Amino acid sequence: MFKKTLHAFATAWKGLNLTFRHLFAARKAREVLDIKQENYFEKQEGVTTIQYPRQAIPIPEVARYQLDVVIDDCIVCDLCAKACPVDCIDIEAIKATEAIGKTSDGSVKRLYAAKFDIDMAKCMYCGLCTVVCPTECITMTDNYDRSFPALTDLVYQFSEMTEKEIEEKRAELARFQAEKEAAKRKP
Amino acid sequence: MALVFYIIYILVAIVLFTFLAGFTLFAVYAERKVAGFVQDRLGPMETGKFGSLQTIADILKLLQKEFISPASADKILFAAAPVIVFVAVYLGFAAMPWAPNLAPAALNLGLFYVIAIISVEAIGVLMAGWGSNNKFALLGALRSVAQLVSYEIPAGLSLIAAVMITQTLDMQTVTINQGVLSQERLLCLGLWEVQHVGGLFAWNIFQAPHLILAYIIYFIASLAECNRAPFDIPEAESELVSGYHTEYGGLRFAFFFLAEYCLMFLVAMIGVILFLGGWNTPLPNIGSLKLAMWTTGTAWGIVWVLVKTLAVVGVQILIRWTLPRLRVDQLMSLCWKVLTPLAFLCIVLSGIWRILVMV
Numbered sequence: 252m253f254k255k256t257l258h259a260f261a262t263a264w265k266g267l268n269l270t271f272r273h274l275f276a277a278r279k280a281r282e283v284l285d286i287k288q289e290n291y292f293e294k295q296e297g298v299t300t301i302q303y304p305r306q307a308i309p310i311p312e313v314a315r316y317q318l319d320v321v322i323d324d325c326i327v328c329d330l331c332a333k334a335c336p337v338d339c340i341d342i343e344a345i346k347a348t349e350a351i352g353k354t355s356d357g358s359v360k361r362l363y364a365a366k367f368d369i370d371m372a373k374c375m376y377c378g379l380c381t382v383v384c385p386t387e388c389i390t391m392t393d394n395y396d397r398s399f400p401a402l403t404d405l406v407y408q409f410s411e412m413t414e415k416e417i418e419e420k421r422a423e424l425a426r427f428q429a430e431k432e433a434a435k436r437k438p
Numbered sequence: 439m440a441l442v443f444y445i446i447y448i449l450v451a452i453v454l455f456t457f458l459a460g461f462t463l464f465a466v467y468a469e470r471k472v473a474g475f476v477q478d479r480l481g482p483m484e485t486g487k488f489g490s491l492q493t494i495a496d497i498l499k500l501l502q503k504e505f506i507s508p509a510s511a512d513k514i515l516f517a518a519a520p521v522i523v524f525v526a527v528y529l530g531f532a533a534m535p536w537a538p539n540l541a542p543a544a545l546n547l548g549l550f551y552v553i554a555i556i557s558v559e560a561i562g563v564l565m566a567g568w569g570s571n572n573k574f575a576l577l578g579a580l581r582s583v584a585q586l587v588s589y590e591i592p593a594g595l596s597l598i599a600a601v602m603i604t605q606t607l608d609m610q611t612v613t614i615n616q617g618v619l620s621q622e623r624l625l626c627l628g629l630w631e632v633q634h635v636g637g638l639f640a641w642n643i644f645q646a647p648h649l650i651l652a653y654i655i656y657f658i659a660s661l662a663e664c665n666r667a668p669f670d671i672p673e674a675e676s677e678l679v680s681g682y683h684t685e686y687g688g689l690r691f692a693f694f695f696l697a698e699y700c701l702m703f704l705v706a707m708i709g710v711i712l713f714l715g716g717w718n719t720p721l722p723n724i725g726s727l728k729l730a731m732w733t734t735g736t737a738w739g740i741v742w743v744l745v746k747t748l749a750v751v752g753v754q755i756l757i758r759w760t761l762p763r764l765r766v767d768q769l770m771s772l773c774w775k776v777l778t779p780l781a782f783l784c785i786v787l788s789g790i791w792r793i794l795v796m797v
Contacts, residue, residue, distance in 0.1 A: 256776050263761055270476045270760040277475035300480040 272296070315378045316395040318369050320409040324354040324388035327362035331380035331389050339373035340380060341366060345420045348427045354386045364410050365417045371397075372405040450542050454531050462699040463493040469755050476759045503688030508571060511685065515569030520686065520693035523562035527700045529555045534707055535610045537717050537739025538619060548609035549601065552708060553594060556663065559701070560586040563672070563682050566694070570685035578681025581766065582672030585662055588773045589669075593659035595781035596652040600712045602788035603646050609711050616640050617718030618730045628795035636730030637722025641715035646795075648787040653713040655781050657750075660705035662773070664698060666754055668761035669769060706750035710743060714750075717743045 273296060281297035301308060310316075332340040343366035350359045380389050399405055412420075467482070467490065474481025482489030507516050533548035535541040545551050560583045567579020604612045614620055618636030626632040626639040627647060633640070643649045662669035665681075673681035683694045710716060717739030721729035733742075764772065 252775065266760045267756060270756060273478060274472060274475045274756065277478060277480075281478070297478065298475075298480055299478050300474075302480070302483060 310393055310395070314393060314395075315376045315391045317371060317392050317397060318374065318380070318407070319390055319392045319394075320367060320369070321388045321390075322364060322367060322409050322411055324356070324386045325364055325367065325409075326354060326358050326360050326386055327364045327367075328385060330383045330385065334379045334383045336377060336379065337373050337375050339370040339375075341368040341370070345417065346424055347420070348423060354388070356386055358386050363412060363417075363420050365412055365420070367409040369407045369409070370405060371407055372402060454542065455528070458528065458531070458700045458703070459696065461703055462696050463497065465699045465702065465751060465755075466496070466695070467493045468752070469758070472752075472755045473759050476756070497692060500688055500692040505690065506687055508685050510571045512569040512571065515565045516685070517690075519562050519566035519569055520683075520690045520697070521562075522565065523559050524693045524697040524700070526555055526558035526562060527697045527704055530704045531700075533609055534704070535613055535711065535716060536743055537736040538614070538734070539610075540736055540739065541610055544608070544610050546606075546608045549597065549607045549612070549708070549712070552609075552704070553590070553597065556701070556704070557586070557590060559697070562697075566686070567682040570682070572685050574678045574680075575682050575684045578672045578674075578678045578684070581678075582665060582682055585665070585669060585672060585769060588770060589659045589662035589777075592655050592773060592777035592781045593663060595778065596656040596659070596784055597708070597712060599652040599781065599784035599788040600642055600649055602785065602792055603642060603649065604712075609716070612642075613711055613716030613718060616642055616645070616715045618723065618734060625795070628791070632722075635722045636718065636734075638715065638720040639722055640718065641713070641720075643713045646788065646791050648784055648791065649713055651780065652784040652788075653709060655777050655784065656709055656713070657753075659773075659777060660709060661754060661757065662769070664701040664705055664754075666702065667758040668764050670758075670763055671766055671769060674763060702751055702754055703747060706754065707743065707747045709750060710746040714746055715742075 276296035277298050279297050281294065281299050327342060327344040329342050329344065332338070332342045342364065345363040345365050347361055347363055350361055351363070352360050354360060376391070378391055381387075381391055470492070471481040471489075473479075482492035485492040485495050507513055530552045532543045533541065533545045533551050535544070535548075541548075563582045563586070564579050567575045567577075567582070570576070600612075601607060604615055606612060606615075615622055615624065617640050618634065620633050620640070622633065623631065624633040624640050624645060626635075626644050628645075630639070632645075638644060643653055661667075665672050672678075673683075678684070683691055686694060719730050719733040719738060719742055721733050723730045
């Protein structure tokens, strides 16, 4: 009984010493050490808290976070939508009557992107769409910190065409196709 | 004249309450900060500079909340319990001396009164647990009362060991006899006359060294009395939600919290007064350097008693974030098999010391 009590006091004292040391070691923040370093587990003291919005851990270069599309570089080939395992990319293309321009890497654009929606709530951040993209217009950014008041806000809309423009292009295509049909039927 | 008398009484009560409320806000903040630092975190940081307004924000939130009584609760017991718990602790402060000739009420049975009035808290806790009509609250209350009743014995016995040395229950006299203002002959360790030296050599724990053991017993028992870890089984969060105040919210819960922290301060202050010299300075007179005389007075007294008590409260907080909770059977065996016999030993030693050394 006596020995047990003494042991209890000794261990309690030891614990108090430990917490007391940490109490005063908390004056400085723990330096971020690479876990591969040999003395990583010897650095046990200092505050580990990262005050997030004001302080952030650097993210790795190959990190895969939110998608971004440079719509001017997109040739609307639909490859990304086909590659997507969760079908979060929704593309609607309208054929143009002629080449409408070139992307920054020289590919010819022949389609209008009437709709280019990415549902970030569905996206699983695999990065397959960025791999297949021939013009590298769809990329994963380093932005992981977004929040929205509504679920629908998570659908990112990258198409820059207005309703009116879309109607116009549709009508133009219809007219063009009708003319073509008419030309075919003539002879 | 009578009117002035009552006005002063009410003013003293208001000042004490303001101090206690301020202390509670500070202690909760300190508790969270210490917890953070001990665990290598930062604690509250967002509200105010370094989170300093966090507890004020918390109390404002609690004040705005609705009074909710469970449908099957005993309404009267439920509403009365937090008041009784707090008032019991608050009344204890009436007899505490803060400085030479400065005490809300100078009772010649001061210590007895304080110990008695703290015991009333157990009734409030039981009322809260029973009145809530909730199994967690009831279990917590039963545990709490069992713990309070058990630990009052070693606490009381170790205080008796000190009282046998001081020969008085008047807290003011107890304090005076531990410093340079004493009219009696004081001996440090029974050998060295210190009534003109003062300082920490005249404190009770150095006047009779076995009182160090008595103080340790008292300190452990006082932790149990205010339901602090490692004796927090009445509020064991992992088992009982939050024990006897599970059903409470808003201002009523705030009163339980207030009572808990005030009791921490009260038991720490009793220990300081009986063992650690109360408002006496720790600085002794050294020859012509009359440090003890210079640092004794009304303002100095308040400073010393506050510093000592807050230091003890700091140790209580550090212990809470260090030691794991005791099991119920361990709690009882510590009380009855270790602390109580040791407290009796202290009483015997006090008697021997009184007869052989002091007289």
